[in-house]
Amino acid sequence: MAVATLTINLENLVANWRALDACSALSVETAAVVKADGYGLDAGHVAGALAKAGAKTFFVAVAEEGVAVRKSAGPDVEIYVFSGCCGDDAALLKAHNLIPLLNSPEQVNEFLPIGQAFGIQLDSGMNRLGMEPAEFASLKAQITAAGPKLVMSHLACADEPDHPQNRAQLDCFRAMTDGLTTRKSLSATGGTLLGADYHFDLNRPGVGLYGGAPFGDAKAVVGLAIPVIQTRRVTKGETVGYGANWTATRDSKVATIASGYADGLIRAIGNGNLNLYAGDTPCPLIGRVSMDLITVDVTELETIPDHLDLLNDIQTVDHLADAAGTIGYEILTSLGARYNRVYKG
Numbered sequence: 001m002a003v004a005t006l007t008i009n010l011e012n013l014v015a016n017w018r019a020l021d022a023c024s025a026l027s028v029e030t031a032a033v034v035k036a037d038g039y040g041l042d043a044g045h046v047a048g049a050l051a052k053a054g055a056k057t058f059f060v061a062v063a064e065e066g067v068a069v070r071k072s073a074g075p076d077v078e079i080y081v082f083s084g085c086c087g088d089d090a091a092l093l094k095a096h097n098l099i100p101l102l103n104s105p106e107q108v109n110e111f112l113p114i115g116q117a118f119g120i121q122l123d124s125g126m127n128r129l130g131m132e133p134a135e136f137a138s139l140k141a142q143i144t145a146a147g148p149k150l151v152m153s154h155l156a157c158a159d160e161p162d163h164p165q166n167r168a169q170l171d172c173f174r175a176m177t178d179g180l181t182t183r184k185s186l187s188a189t190g191g192t193l194l195g196a197d198y199h200f201d202l203n204r205p206g207v208g209l210y211g212g213a214p215f216g217d218a219k220a221v222v223g224l225a226i227p228v229i230q231t232r233r234v235t236k237g238e239t240v241g242y243g244a245n246w247t248a249t250r251d252s253k254v255a256t257i258a259s260g261y262a263d264g265l266i267r268a269i270g271n272g273n274l275n276l277y278a279g280d281t282p283c284p285l286i287g288r289v290s291m292d293l294i295t296v297d298v299t300e301l302e303t304i305p306d307h308l309d310l311l312n313d314i315q316t317v318d319h320l321a322d323a324a325g326t327i328g329y330e331i332l333t334s335l336g337a338r339y340n341r342v343y344k345g
Contacts, residue, residue: 255283
């Protein structure tokens with residue numbers, strides 16, 4: 001059966017969480033962001049492994065995501081919802097003991113009278129989610145009296161350590177939260193790596209857990225082995241694939257393998273930007289990525305294996321992202337449903 005195998009190494013995921021935790025002082029908690037179904041790797045598996053390793057706090061994007069995390073991580077962890085309380089969320093939040101991060105005066109005024117646990121998200125300069133300084137100042141006494149579990153904000157440029165907005169947002173967050181005894185959080189993966197000034201009481205790494213930049217010391221979490229369907233001889237001067245945009249410069253062997261853009265392999269990775277691997281031997285990806293198929297130059301291989309690796313310890317999601325002109329987050333969250341998923345550890 002020609003189905004590619006996506007291997008998710010939960011041992012390496014836990015190792016990345018521990019390594020990021022080691023970047024912080026002992027008094028700083030390291031949480032885990034498991035939104036977008038655990039960055040596409042299944043939030044249940046991811047949160048379960050991290051909870052077993054000692055993670056006590058998780059973050060999801062919307063309330064529905066928190067349900068799967070609660071089921072796998074257990075009753076004792078805290079689960080925060082970045083979008084706050086929207087529409088009919090209140091009942092779902094209560095049923096699964098989820099904590100909304102209220103983002104606006106409207107959310108504060110609607111949710112506080114309910115009397116459930118909540119946190120607050122502040123806008124320190126990203127202009128995406130959260131209350132701006134004047135809005136928070138007008139409600140600060142009311143919010144403080146109600147006892148938020150956490151006050152947080154989010155850095156816009158933390159993957160660029162020298163960007164001046166990092167310091168500007170840090171100063172803004174400090175000014176907004178001055179005098180609060182509530183736990184505070186400013187940093188995801190990039191902020192964790194910026195150093196102690198950005199750590200406050202809780203760091204909440206996301207992409208670094210899954211092996212992505214800017215955490216350069218991360219262990220690879222995802223492997224992708226794609227079966228070889230067919231090999232053929234291509235003579236010098238012949239073309240391969242849609243658009244005939246790869247031309248053999250020598251007599252070649254070409255393998256056709258069973259994944260494509262329907263599986264999240266963005267078309268822009270084609271045309272010689274990447275290799276696939278037979279063990280440690282690189283084999284150039286040639287021609288266009290089509291819906292279900294990719295072609296690979298395997299001329300240098302004496303024996304054609306039954307599969308070739310697109311993601312491994314050598315070539316990571318960030319290499320795919322660079323080839324596609326995007327970021328590792330998009331690669332991770334795009335990995336398709338057709339893969340046979342194997343969880344290691």
